[in-house]
Amino acid sequence: MGRRVVLIVLVTVLLLVVGGIYYACDPSSSSLLPRCTFLSLTGYKCPGCGSQRALHALLHGDLVGALGYNAMLVMAVPWVGYCLYAETKRASNPRLYVRLHNHIFITLFLAVVLLWWVLRNIFNW
């Protein structure tokens, strides 16, 4: 139980620090926050491009702006949260975990990410 508490505290502190940085700094103007490596190297957007600006917008309550920067990230947030919840409840509720880690589900997600990657470079999303 002790380890679990430590873990929860650590994760919370980390989230607060990271959240604080992304709340305070605007990634589109700040030179402190890095630009995407993949974009710099190839000139093409990666699936995660814009996620820093999207986070900044989300933390300021600007959902529409966040969707404009990286729609995939915004849509993934609730799902990741649900997956993490299922992960912590795996022992007592294996069903939920299995339902989320379904093979078809994951394959579908892979397809969506790849499609997102291609389409955002074509249409400049």
Add this chain to the structure above:
Amino acid sequence: MQYWINHKGVQSGPVDLEGLKDMGLTSSAYVWHEGLTDWVKITQLPELQGYYEMEPVVVGTPVEPVVPAPAAEQPIETVAQTARQPEAYEPEQPATGYGMPAQPQYEAPVQAAVTEPCPPTNLVWAILTTLLCCLPAGIVAIIYATRVTSKYNAGDLEGAKRASETGAWWCIASIILGIICQPFMSLITMMAGSV
């Protein structure tokens, strides 16, 4: 801990360890408790040693217990239940030819594939690294996540474990590369901008 029992076609439970003692269980009984993804043979739970009598091994297919619904959290995570029987003992082949060594016969970990839960798919990490680390390495991790589930569904537990590990390494690599590359890249862009 509460246990559900399926013994000789009769299902009972929940009972605790004390209750198990009085049930006169034999090694053919199946057990389920919270956290297990499927029924397991009582002989596979080390904590239950001494709570059942050994039964002579019956040759033939054991009757799979009907999966009951002990609670809302009824386990459904099962590998395709290919009831793998221990290989029938083969008499040692007479040494043929020029003293060829008889093939060693390894006892395969029978049943292991049936009862173990699916190894971690690392899906959450794969998603996060894909969307946050700015390198497409996370996508490889997602591909490995699909391989974990497909291999597990096919009953290939070892393969699933390997895919799970490889996927985890890709996640870690993606995070490390992201952390190393990013400041480096911003330095380069900054210098390029100032020139």
